[in-house]
Amino acid sequence: MKINYYNFKNNFEKSLIILNKLVNLLIFINQILKNMQFENNLDYASKLDKIDPVRNFRDQFYIPKDSNGNELIYLCGNSLGLQPKSTRAKVEQELLDWENLGVEAHFLGKNPWKDYHEFVTDSLAKIVGAKPKEVVAMGSLTANLNSLLISFYKQNLERHKIVIEATAFPSDIYSVFSQIKLNGFNVDDSLIKLEAKANETYINTEDILSLIENEGDSIATILLGGVNYYTGQAFDMEAITKAGHKKGIIVGFDLAHAIGNLKLELNKWDVDFAVWCSYKYLNSGPGGIAGIFVNERFAKRFDIDRLSGWWGHDKTSRFKMDSQFVPMEGAEGWQNSNPAILPLACLRASLDLFDEAGMDKLKEKSIKLTGYLEFLLDLVDTDRIEIITPRDINQRGCQISLRVKNANKELFDQITRNGVIADWREPDVIRIAPVPLYNSFKDVYRFVEILKSCL
Numbered sequence: 001m002k003i004n005y006y007n008f009k010n011n012f013e014k015s016l017i018i019l020n021k022l023v024n025l026l027i028f029i030n031q032i033l034k035n036m037q038f039e040n041n042l043d044y045a046s047k048l049d050k051i052d053p054v055r056n057f058r059d060q061f062y063i064p065k066d067s068n069g070n071e072l073i074y075l076c077g078n079s080l081g082l083q084p085k086s087t088r089a090k091v092e093q094e095l096l097d098w099e100n101l102g103v104e105a106h107f108l109g110k111n112p113w114k115d116y117h118e119f120v121t122d123s124l125a126k127i128v129g130a131k132p133k134e135v136v137a138m139g140s141l142t143a144n145l146n147s148l149l150i151s152f153y154k155q156n157l158e159r160h161k162i163v164i165e166a167t168a169f170p171s172d173i174y175s176v177f178s179q180i181k182l183n184g185f186n187v188d189d190s191l192i193k194l195e196a197k198a199n200e201t202y203i204n205t206e207d208i209l210s211l212i213e214n215e216g217d218s219i220a221t222i223l224l225g226g227v228n229y230y231t232g233q234a235f236d237m238e239a240i241t242k243a244g245h246k247k248g249i250i251v252g253f254d255l256a257h258a259i260g261n262l263k264l265e266l267n268k269w270d271v272d273f274a275v276w277c278s279y280k281y282l283n284s285g286p287g288g289i290a291g292i293f294v295n296e297r298f299a300k301r302f303d304i305d306r307l308s309g310w311w312g313h314d315k316t317s318r319f320k321m322d323s324q325f326v327p328m329e330g331a332e333g334w335q336n337s338n339p340a341i342l343p344l345a346c347l348r349a350s351l352d353l354f355d356e357a358g359m360d361k362l363k364e365k366s367i368k369l370t371g372y373l374e375f376l377l378d379l380v381d382t383d384r385i386e387i388i389t390p391r392d393i394n395q396r397g398c399q400i401s402l403r404v405k406n407a408n409k410e411l412f413d414q415i416t417r418n419g420v421i422a423d424w425r426e427p428d429v430i431r432i433a434p435v436p437l438y439n440s441f442k443d444v445y446r447f448v449e450i451l452k453s454c455l
């Protein structure tokens, strides 16, 4: 028999996919077995807290309190992460250098401002699974997204579509709208919105892959949230990137809800570009400083169109103030302005904690903590709420989204009055995000008790 190499390769790839599915199934079964060992009582929740290897990090954060001084149950780290106690000192150091040195602190400060963004590069690279030259802290999320789409949404008459989730965060939708228009196309022809099937609550990965397979030749760029902000669905970034690349598509992710939440491997997955904000799971404070990832394949692609600014100029000659733009290699070549130092100082404080804890340990706790939340919610005897987040731990981060029957916001207001900080997303969803860095199993237990009493 003649061995056909292509058949062999195809079969081999298929076997790999089946093997991968089997492994995922085993992980899933293992999780179900683990969940079966959970118990529905406060002592048990306290016991889980006592054996939690990262329990001490909670003490390093300020937990908001009610007017009587009792700690609130804060489950909103997906919207605004809490303040590390070390943040103030990090900011004060820079205020002090400003006070004593003025402009000279750019060069003579304890942490020279001209290099300040570089102090967070290694930690960011670790958190997103990238090489240091692939990431930089800069600007703000939506502006960075617009900027990177200028570089990575390259279209022509045959290939001009962008793929996005129908329930993407509105800012991302507005951004791709503007990009399509800027390029002389129109949204009706050029935007593909991914939707869940009629009676499903999140998007099926197979549907995404078959869309890419069938319509890939007309798609220029795929832009998905690493984790969808609304449903909490985590996308299979590796599979989507691979399928996209096979069709010549540029694949990027908005990691606003994924960074500091999922274990990311952007370099290994060969993602083209990514953007994020840092005030959610990265706890950098309101409006914090955002960041970008640009795959090392583009590090020296100075031919790629980009929105340029002096901070993206070769740093060895930046202060010569020459009018000829010479971009830096790697992600730093996409910088525009000199970065805001005080927000960077806040970010540093939090990244130190991530470095200390490590994403592996945080993710391990996160799976258990959210698993416990799911276990308790499943025991609540009601048809007024429904979990719309995937049950598969590989398809979610820490967040669970609850759809409330008849869009009854009163339920949300009631849990708020009872000391829970969560959030309500129109039209009918309560998002609950137990964050492994500072939330406890007791938080989760108490939340579900309050929810039950409100139902």
Ligand SMILES: *Cc1c(COP(=O)(O)O)cnc(C)c1O
Pocket: 140, 141, 142, 143, 168, 169, 171, 172, 225, 229, 254, 256, 257, 277
């Ligand atoms: C939070 C969030 C934003 C917010 O954008 P900013 O530019 O930081 O105001 C945008 N997109 C997604 C997906 C988000 O989750």
